[in-house]
Amino acid sequence: MIHRFRKMISLDSSVIKGSGDDCAVLKYKKGIYQLFTCDMIMEGIDFEPDADPFLIGRKALAVSISDIASCGGIPRDAVVSIGVPGNFKLSRMDGIARGMSALARFYGINIVGGDISGADKLIIDVSMLGTVGEKYLVLRGGARDKDIIFSTGSFGGSISGKHLRFTPRVKESQFLVRNFSVHSMIDVSDGLIQDLGHILEESKARGAIVFDYLVPQSAESRGLDDALYSGEDFELLFTVSPSEAENILKRHTRMFHPVGIIDNSIRGIRLENKQGCRRFPLKRGFRHF
Amino acid sequence: MIHRFRKMISLDSSVIKGSGDDCAVLKYKKGIYQLFTCDMIMEGIDFEPDADPFLIGRKALAVSISDIASCGGIPRDAVVSIGVPGNFKLSRMDGIARGMSALARFYGINIVGGDISGADKLIIDVSMLGTVGEKYLVLRGGARDKDIIFSTGSFGGSISGKHLRFTPRVKESQFLVRNFSVHSMIDVSDGLIQDLGHILEESKARGAIVFDYLVPQSAESRGLDDALYSGEDFELLFTVSPSEAENILKRHTRMFHPVGIIDNSIRGIRLENKQGCRRFPLKRGFRHF
Numbered sequence: 208m209i210h211r212f213r214k215m216i217s218l219d220s221s222v223i224k225g226s227g228d229d230c231a232v233l234k235y236k237k238g239i240y241q242l243f244t245c246d247m248i249m250e251g252i253d254f255e256p257d258a259d260p261f262l263i264g265r266k267a268l269a270v271s272i273s274d275i276a277s278c279g280g281i282p283r284d285a286v287v288s289i290g291v292p293g294n295f296k297l298s299r300m301d302g303i304a305r306g307m308s309a310l311a312r313f314y315g316i317n318i319v320g321g322d323i324s325g326a327d328k329l330i331i332d333v334s335m336l337g338t339v340g341e342k343y344l345v346l347r348g349g350a351r352d353k354d355i356i357f358s359t360g361s362f363g364g365s366i367s368g369k370h371l372r373f374t375p376r377v378k379e380s381q382f383l384v385r386n387f388s389v390h391s392m393i394d395v396s397d398g399l400i401q402d403l404g405h406i407l408e409e410s411k412a413r414g415a416i417v418f419d420y421l422v423p424q425s426a427e428s429r430g431l432d433d434a435l436y437s438g439e440d441f442e443l444l445f446t447v448s449p450s451e452a453e454n455i456l457k458r459h460t461r462m463f464h465p466v467g468i469i470d471n472s473i474r475g476i477r478l479e480n481k482q483g484c485r486r487f488p489l490k491r492g493f494r495h496f
Numbered sequence: 497m498i499h500r501f502r503k504m505i506s507l508d509s510s511v512i513k514g515s516g517d518d519c520a521v522l523k524y525k526k527g528i529y530q531l532f533t534c535d536m537i538m539e540g541i542d543f544e545p546d547a548d549p550f551l552i553g554r555k556a557l558a559v560s561i562s563d564i565a566s567c568g569g570i571p572r573d574a575v576v577s578i579g580v581p582g583n584f585k586l587s588r589m590d591g592i593a594r595g596m597s598a599l600a601r602f603y604g605i606n607i608v609g610g611d612i613s614g615a616d617k618l619i620i621d622v623s624m625l626g627t628v629g630e631k632y633l634v635l636r637g638g639a640r641d642k643d644i645i646f647s648t649g650s651f652g653g654s655i656s657g658k659h660l661r662f663t664p665r666v667k668e669s670q671f672l673v674r675n676f677s678v679h680s681m682i683d684v685s686d687g688l689i690q691d692l693g694h695i696l697e698e699s700k701a702r703g704a705i706v707f708d709y710l711v712p713q714s715a716e717s718r719g720l721d722d723a724l725y726s727g728e729d730f731e732l733l734f735t736v737s738p739s740e741a742e743n744i745l746k747r748h749t750r751m752f753h754p755v756g757i758i759d760n761s762i763r764g765i766r767l768e769n770k771q772g773c774r775r776f777p778l779k780r781g782f783r784h785f
Binding site for chain 2: 212215216217218220221222224225226228230231232233236243244245246248249252253283284286287288290304305307308311312317318319320321322324325326327328330332334336371
């Protein structure tokens with residue numbers, strides 16, 4: 208469906224990158240690009256009807272912040288469209304507003320507008336603007352053969368509620384792009400394996416190996432499959448050259464974990480265990496909790 | 497509800513105007529502001545389930561273009577979030593994409609990103625960026641006592657489908673702001689009287705008189721009430737000083753029609769007929785068709 212859209216659309220030269228990445232990239236000031244992204248979350252799909260409204264509001268903003276972070280940018284301004292069922296309690300609405308504004312304050316984001324209308328189920332769409340220095344911009348499409356694949360944080364905690372409580376990795380992303388040359392980056396919303404697939408696809412890379420024993424698992428993860436396939440961890444996945452990988456490891460930071468390698472001598476993604484046995488990953492990731 | 501949101505939100509100095517107008521206004525380049533707006537349209541509220549998908553897609557984009565026009569700006573870039581029911585036909589989806597991209601091409605708008613998810617009913621949220629020269633920016637809040645109130649186009653056609661087919665008034669807005677000093681402007685989405693009320697409110701003006709016999713009625717309008725109260729005509733309503741009003745009238749353009757006057761000697765809006773009799777307008781406008 209997205210492909211059908213894309214082929215109908217013409218873009219002018221002010222667009223550095225249109226759809227197909229975490230954010231659109233637009234010309235802005237000298238040396239700076241503007242990032243533009245939108246994310247819609249919906250009751251029953253992205254959160255349970257009885258979820259804490261504070262956390263619903265928080266998540267609505269956090270997913271867009273995560274998109275900005277995965278392009279190396281800093282979130283700046285947001286507009287919010289909300290569809291609200293007729294019987295929706297005002298106290299729950301307050302909770303949503305509080306969750307949103309708390310996160311906005313923390314990240315210094317201006318909520319500059321919005322639109323409220325009726326709906327059958329609660330639905331929140333956030334559009335966000337950010338900025339990124341031209342030299343700091345990272346997209347999905349820059350991975351090269353032999354790049355080392357790193358991640359932030361840990362995986363598999365989404366099922367137990369991390370998808371509502373995750374911290375968008377703005378700090379980690381800023382540290383990364385300001386100190387290292389990053390070839391490609393994505394935030395893990397569909398699952399580690401599936402989002403690595405998006406990096407390969409956009410980078411026109413043939414294959415990659417994920418060392419399953421290196422994938423950091425959340426305390427809440429029920430096993431490796433949760434960590435590899437469950438979505439909405441919103442950690443960053445990125446690739447750097449082998450020499451830059453050494454530079455990252457020399458910093459002894461606990462922010463980043465090597466989990467695999469881009470390998471164009473194979474086709475597709477393989478999982479490798481400690482004994483060196485390789486296997487195919489499961490085909491599907493999970494978009495939602 | 498919007499007020500509750502607003503009071504929780506803190507904005508930094510890059511925000512010229514936050515929520516409360518047709519667009520948010522952000523600092524951009526020297527002499528230029530950036531406009532940022534979002535509008536959500538929903539099946540059963542903003543269009544009938546069996547409406548032509550081309551016109552649904554067209555409207556989704558057009559309402560945001562109208563917001564940009566009502567601030568004196570030029571639309572530039574958009575992102576689109578779509579919620580689609582599981583049984584939605586691909587041919588209808590194509591129609592939506594065609595309607596959107598046709599309008600985008602006409603106005604030179606880049607559709608730079610999007611998000612598609614599942615939903616119970618079709619829902620489309622468009623966020624749009626525009627630009628406006630600092631000296632051309634017009635907001636709702638600048639109306640002054642004795643300003644003449646003008647409109648574009650005609651009113652009351654929404655019921656018979658204008659809300660799906662209207663032409664956003666970018667051309668008229670550009671002609672206006674580049675040739676005249678405009679004090680305040682809004683696009684009529686809630687109804688002429690109700691949106692004039694928004695101008696008064698934001699301008700802290702006490703009252704206004706609308707000369708009902710001057711209000712241009714669409715051929716499809718069933719009478720004056722349709723023209724005054726039905727929403728989604730998406731015409732522009734603006735105010736200028738009496739001397740600037742003369743300058744506009746001297747141009748003998750058919751684009752703009754004088755319909756009333758800001759009058760701080762009265763409280764609220766009055767309708768006046770040809771005989772000079774004044775009456776109160778009905779209280780409510782209609783948000784939707």
